[in-house]
Amino acid sequence: MKIYPATGAIMLTGLALIFTLIACSPKYVVRGRVVDAETRQPIRDAAVAIRWYTDYPDKQSAKTATIAAVQSVTNDRGVFKIPQYPDKKYILGVYKNGYICWSSQDVFTTGTPRSATGKNRNRQHHRIKEGMEIGLEPFQKSYSRDLHAGFTVMVAGESTDSDSGVFHQAIQTEYQLWRENLRKDFQKQVGAK
Secondary structure (H helix, E strand, O other), X not given: OXXXXXXXXXXXXXXXHHHHHHHHOOOEEEEEEEEEOOOOOEOOOOEEEEEEEEEOOOOOOOOEEEEEEEEEEOOOOOEEEEEEOOOOEEEEEEEOOOEOOEEOOEOOOOXXXXXXXXXXXXXXXXXXXXXXXXXXXXXXXXXXXXXXXXXXXXXXXXXXXXXXXHHHXXXXXXXXXXXXXXXXXXXXXXXXX
């Protein structure tokens, strides 16, 4: 049997593609749970979004390339499932109306400067793992709805790769408030009525 160089190249390319797909695919799926931070009761229908990403090779670039992105909703027990890509960067966001939006990277603060509260605005050492539990804090009337809307839209932009899906459907009220605030700020700056 004769083997032609082109056939060997095709076989090598196919094998390389298979190994690349295996290396980039999630190793397994992890389950997590969303609960009320005060009562520890499960939160049903919380929107969960995760975006796994890699940095572009150019260290000066702030852009990232999405490896995978998933959006889902918690079940009656507050449980969600997401893929796990070991040793890859990610941003995880969780939203439920009536609660403070949660991010694996940032912490929503009520607008008080960090020096006054002593709180860090960046979440420290969050890890994706089987059985993880995310506690959502109930939204308080004293918090700024405008700041929370902006924070929620930021989390949606970071943790998803499109502006459709269950996470974006869940945040529509926050998104509309954020857009209205942008419009008002623009009108103030240009003097329009």
